[in-house]
Amino acid sequence: LxxxxxxxxxxxxxxxxxxxxxxxxxxxxxxxxxxxxxxxxxxxxxRLIRQDFPGDVGVWRADRSVNSRRPVWKLSQDVRQGALQMRLGIAGRPGAEHLMAVATFPDGVPPYTARIVMRDRRLTSGPYLDTRGASLKSLPLHMRIPRSGPFESYSAESRSPSGADLLPSGMASGWAFRFPAQAAAAIAELDPRESIQVEFLFASGPPQRLFLEVGDFTAARAFLAVRAG
Structure with a gap:
């Protein structure tokens, strides 16, 4: 595609x-x-244990190594917007892995919840890619998602301070948000060229939004399911 x-x-x-x-x-x-x-x-x-799945903008990093003693990232994509830093992907212990986001916030005030927003696959016929004559390769992520819908969204099931095991490099502390399994299934059905939006909602002040490329999320999940040779 x-x-x-x-x-x-x-x-x-x-x-x-x-x-x-x-x-x-x-x-x-x-x-x-x-x-x-x-x-x-x-x-x-x-026999491969790790593999990167680069897209036009972002990279999904997959790791099939097993560590039963502590939670690890099996699949992840990092994004930074100013002082706001986030990692989204599949993390946890073997048999208890979830779609999660770990983020740090510039002022130290955590959001009360987070949600993943994406194009509604049931009400649209294909991806929204606002190229307007520009090259798709250089199209910003915020132009790869509909501007005003229709959307489907998945709210976080839980929120907690992140353990050190899941903090990305350079992140001293952060908050972890766990999303339902349906969110990962929905991302897997999107076009690899489009993007999703992770929105953090605060008790006061506007929400903060980060965009990630769908990319080869489906292929990376399949890689995780491959039996080691």
């Missing part, structure tokens, strides 16, 4: 692959040969 292939062409290829899979017997000799080729090609990739 980032290379300019129309979304309908990508969907058509996927549909043809599914149709071919449904019509091929499981004991097909040709299928067995193809499967062995895939296994051989996949063996090296399966």
């Amino acid at each position: 980032r290379a300019g292939v129309p979304a309908q062409d990508v969907r058509a290829i996927a549909d043809r692959a599914r149709d071919r899979a449904r019509s091929t017997p499981c004991d097909s000799q040709d299928l067995g040969i193809a499967a062995q080729r895939v296994r051989s090609s996949f063996a090296g990739y399966a």
